[in-house]
Amino acid sequence: MKSYIKWIIYSLLIVLVGIQFIPTSINQQEITPYTDIRKVYTIPDNVLTILEVSCFDCHSNNTNYPFYSRIQPMAMLMDKHVREGKEELNFSEFGDYSDRKKRNKLFSIQNQVKDGEMPLSSYTLMHNDAKLTANEKKLIEEWITNL
Amino acid sequence: MKKVMTVLMAGGFFVLTSCAGSDSTPTEKPTETTEQVNSSTQTEEVTKKDNLSSILNSYFEMSENLTNDSAADAAKSSEKLSNALKDFQGDQLSNKEYKEVDEIMNSSIEHAGHITENAGDIHHQREHLVLLSLDIKDLIEIVGTDQKVYEAYCPMANNNKGAIWVTNKNEVNNPFMGQSMPKCGKINGEIK
Numbered sequence: 001m002k003s004y005i006k007w008i009i010y011s012l013l014i015v016l017v018g019i020q021f022i023p024t025s026i027n028q029q030e031i032t033p034y035t036d037i038r039k040v041y042t043i044p045d046n047v048l049t050i051l052e053v054s055c056f057d058c059h060s061n062n063t064n065y066p067f068y069s070r071i072q073p074m075a076m077l078m079d080k081h082v083r084e085g086k087e088e089l090n091f092s093e094f095g096d097y098s099d100r101k102k103r104n105k106l107f108s109i110q111n112q113v114k115d116g117e118m119p120l121s122s123y124t125l126m127h128n129d130a131k132l133t134a135n136e137k138k139l140i141e142e143w144i145t146n147l
Numbered sequence: 148m149k150k151v152m153t154v155l156m157a158g159g160f161f162v163l164t165s166c167a168g169s170d171s172t173p174t175e176k177p178t179e180t181t182e183q184v185n186s187s188t189q190t191e192e193v194t195k196k197d198n199l200s201s202i203l204n205s206y207f208e209m210s211e212n213l214t215n216d217s218a219a220d221a222a223k224s225s226e227k228l229s230n231a232l233k234d235f236q237g238d239q240l241s242n243k244e245y246k247e248v249d250e251i252m253n254s255s256i257e258h259a260g261h262i263t264e265n266a267g268d269i270h271h272q273r274e275h276l277v278l279l280s281l282d283i284k285d286l287i288e289i290v291g292t293d294q295k296v297y298e299a300y301c302p303m304a305n306n307n308k309g310a311i312w313v314t315n316k317n318e319v320n321n322p323f324m325g326q327s328m329p330k331c332g333k334i335n336g337e338i339k
Contacts, residue, residue: 099250100250100251100254100282101250101253101254103278104257104258104278107277108274114306
């Protein structure tokens with residue numbers, strides 16, 4: 001084999017191994033704070049399950065990490081999603097939001113779910129169970145309308 | 148061997164692109180800060196009187212852009228709106244009013260920011276206009292304005308759930324429906 005091809009392979013290998021040492025933060029919390037959305041509203045069980053499975057990984061202080069999400073470069077991607085997702089909407093801090101902000105976020109959830117923008121498609125690629133069915137979308141819509 | 152190589156190449160490419168992605172955020176920062184400096188020097192006199200005129204004028208401009216289906220222009224005028232909102236000082240407000248206005252500011256700056264970021268998605272811009280308009284209406288009711296302003300309503304906006312907007316003309320130019328139905332809706336009355 002030509003030597004430069006060998007070098008390319010070796011360098012790529014080194015990069016792949018090297019990036020495994022890039023630290024990423026772990027988004028997990030033992031307690032359920034009183035500001036958690038589950039303590040702010042009574043949420044029907046079926047709606048709660050949808051939120052937990054499809055949204056909480058990026059929008060709460062508790063991410064469920066499957067094994068591959070700890071491997072780079074997936075870990076960096078997940079880290080970025082969690083950071084940006086929590087900034088927009090954090091279900092663990094929902095009780096701290098002003099009434100106006102709560103209204104904004106609930107409105108936004110309805111629209112994002114209806115338009116199929118959330119959960120992010122780059123995420124449902126790996127988490128098939130997080131994809132929302134038409135019926136699940138309807139359950140979220142109705143829950144928020146009736147709040 | 149060929150297989151191993153393609154896998155490694157793909158891996159390497161993924162790494163390079165994902166790094167490039169995370170790099171892009173810090174480089175955006177400088178433009179933001181220079182704009183903020185500009186706007187605070189421009190609007191010095193206006194804020195002294197607790198006047199809402201720069202806020203309202205940029206809101207009206209943005210609303211007109213949306214009526215004309217121009218998402219790119221709406222993104223620009225909503226940036227002006229963000230700056231005007233950030234410059235507002237509620238010196239003459241009572242404590243209670245100030246608290247409410249502070250929440251309105253946080254909320255409306257967030258909506259305006261989304262409208263700026265979604266220059267390519269007029270549907271999403273109009274979603275944020277629904278609640279932004281409620282913020283602007285509440286702001287006028289608390290702070291007051293010298294201008295004549297009206298509340299307009301369209302039952303078809305907001306996925307047929309209905310939505311209001313604020314206008315300085317006593318006629319309907321619908322920012323939610325745009326050029327498909329610019330005259331849909333009615334004027335509810337003056338906001339005071």
